[in-house]
Amino acid sequence: MITETQASTALIAAKDLTFAYAEEPVLRDIFLNFQAGEFTGVIGPNGSGKSTLLKLIGGILPSPSETVFFKNRELSRYKKKELAVSIAWIPQDKQMAFSFKVIDIVLMGRHPYLSPLSFEGEDDYRIAQEAMKQTQVLEFAHRSFNEISGGEKQRVMIASAISQKPEVMLLDEPTSALDIKYQIEILSILKQLNEQENKSLILAMHDLHLASKFCKRLVLLKEGRVFCEGPPAEVLKKEILEEVYEVKVKIFQDDEDGSLLVVPERS
Amino acid sequence: MNKLNLTTMSSRKFTLGIGPFLLLFLATLVLAPLIGPTSIDIGKALSGGLDAANNVDADILFLARLPRILLGAVTGAALSVTGAVFQALLRNDLAAPFTLGVSSGASLGAVIAISLNLNFTILGISTLSIAAFAGALGTMYLVFGLVKTRHGDFPTSVLLLAGVTANFFFASMVMFIHYMADFTQSFRIVRWLMGGLDITDYQTVWSIFPFVILGIGGLFFVSRDLNLISAGVQSAMSRGVDVVRTQKIGFIMGSLITGTVVAISGPIGFVGLIVPHIVRLLIGPDLRLLIPGSMFFGASFLILCDTVGRTLIAPAEIPVGVITAMLGGPFFVWLLKRQHKRGNV
Structure with a gap:
């Protein structure tokens, strides 16, 4: 409670x-x-x-x-x-109908800070640039978002969310x-x-x-x-996961970081 | 590694993006009146007064060609900007006033006004225009109301199908009204349905100009919101865009300017499909550039199509709607095929 x-x-x-x-x-x-x-x-x-x-x-x-x-x-x-x-939210689906550039997508994170009709200023570009450095997408700032790989897209979306501050x-x-x-x-x-x-x-x-x-x-x-x-x-835990996922599981632990590996048991 | 050049989106970039389209528009505006089946002496046209009896050149230039060209500019600009905005709102480059049924809805409204002999004006606006606007807006509500899902999205393939269906349905309604009409009305309906820029005067152009400018201005005001929506509705929400408000502004302003120009020029298809697409290929999908770019390029495009229409088989004329449809039909098929390849439809 x-x-x-x-x-x-x-x-x-x-x-x-x-x-x-x-x-x-x-x-x-x-x-x-x-x-x-x-x-x-x-x-x-x-x-x-x-x-x-x-x-x-x-x-x-x-x-x-x-x-x-x-x-x-x-x-x-x-x-x-x-x-x-x-609060920033990053979707799972990253299909885009139009070929925006990576920098355009990242700058969209600055939208809540801008008034109507204004263009992004020096500050917005600096913030976007830092966000792109942080997620290592700066080198393809001018490439089309639709042409980059799935992992790169995710990093671009994170950069966009970062620039939303x-x-x-x-x-x-x-x-x-x-x-x-x-x-x-x-x-x-x-x-x-x-x-x-x-x-x-x-x-x-x-x-x-x-x-x-x-x-x-x-x-x-x-x-x-x-x-x-x-x-x-x-x-x-074994008993919790078996009830929720409705499958028999085994759980292994990584000795180094204590992370858990859940694998289904052979039936 | 190539050098990174993060120039800001300054007035410089804006000017560089829009400049060529503005120049094209100005050039078209100056050159198109000089072209026509009757060659005119420009010096003579500009020197004398506007006395038709004494100065035939001035008469042709200022009374026959120029108003027609101005109407072409306003119509082309309105349809193209609407197309650009609809495509952004629906995230699909097949969307346009024509393919969504908005143009034919406006036609139906106008034809009803003609058949009921509504020839008066309200606050200086003709009932024909009001009926066309109502038809355009009504179609938007109808098509979107039918297609809208519970979650508030519009599956685009269904939407286009509904739009095309609305097109056929309204066309048959128009034919029905036409069939029932008496001879005078019938003549007016046929003349109007052919679409064209040929019967016009300065007063007509000035009467629609404020609405189109107001509509385009309203759409430009929300251009950055439209950008975010065109990149994804839910992402736009999480970045603070008032999606519902922007959709309303987009669809109402788009219907307003489409209805306004369709009432005067008749149904002219495909301009709103072709123009934004070409402009987007040239300067990218940013609506802050795409709206003014489509406005200037759309104006030039329709003036050029009409210039071809009135000179190609002179002294006879091909209505401009025929020219745009002949270009637009194959273009639409090409777009559809390309989208199909990318798996978007």
Whole structure:
């Protein structure tokens, strides 16, 4: 149970959040707090509501009244640009219909800071340039976004979110469909943002091993409900995962960093 | 490693992007009136007064050709900017006032106004224009209302299909009204449906000019919001864009300027499809450049098409809508094929 005092210190709080696209709720009775500076992974089987939860927290989807709060203020009470300088959200789908250049995409993160009809100024370019250095995409600043690889696209999107200068970054499956090298690259960048700049990160993730390796805290969803939450070692347990994923698993531990490897048992 | 050159999007870059299109437009505006089946003496045209009996050259230049060219400019600019904005809002370069059924909706509105003999003006605006605007806006609501999903997106392939269906449906309604009309109305309807810039005067041009400028200005005002939407609706939301407001402004202003020019020039197809596409290939998808670029290039494009139309088989004339359709049909097929290859449709 969440007490009032705990809720008031949280950066983001979901209180009794239930949400449905149609009739059938995708999320039910969610109570969750996210503290400043946390690195949280949201895990769970396909269709358990990970993406939807991120979109509600990020204000992409309209949440029912009095259910989602940022700094104790309901999300709908923020102006759109006000919320955008606090929370950035990075989508999973990165298809783009038009061939914007990488620099154009990164500069889009400056939108909430600009008034209508104004062009980006020196400051905006400096901030975008630093963000691109940080995610190592500066060398293809002038290439078309549609022509770069999946891992590069993800780094560009992160650079765009960085130039938005938010306190919280929400990432929907940032490592899916990427090779291991790029997965580690992306997560290392995020780790750096979390540790050095104290950004709060909330990631929807599929890969349980990467989740245990990088996240400080995991939230496990099943059929729209929070099944359990806590440090990775407390969430990634055999009996919990077998119930949630409905498959027999074995869990191995990496001796070096203590990360957990979950593999299905042969049936 | 190649040197990085992060020049800021300054007025310099803006001028470099738009400049060539502005120059093209000015050149077209100066040269097109000199071309025509009757050659005119420009010196003589400019020297004398506007007395038609004494100065035939001036008469042709200032009373026959120039208003027509100005109407072409306003019409081409309006349709092209609308196309650019619709394409951004729907993230698909097949979207245009014509392919979404907006043009034919405006036509239906105008034909209804003609058949009901609504010949008066309200606050200086002709009922024909109001009916065309209502038709354009009504079509937008109809097509989008049919296609909109629960999550508020518009699956583009379905949307285009609905647009094309609306096109056929309204065309048959127009034919029905035409069939029921009496002889005088029938003549007016046929004349209007042929589309064209040939019957016009300065007063007509000035009566639609403020609406088109207002509409284009309104769209330019939200051009950066449109940029973000064209890169992804949900990403745009997370960057602080008021998506619903921007969509409303885009669709209403687009319908306003489309309805306004269609009421006068009749249905002229494909301009809104071709022009933004060419401009985007030349200067990129940034709406802050694409809107003014499409405005100038669209104006020049329609003037040139009409110049070809009135000189090619002179003294007879080909309506400008026929020229744009002959260029636009194959262009649309090419675009469709290209999109199909990329897997977007």
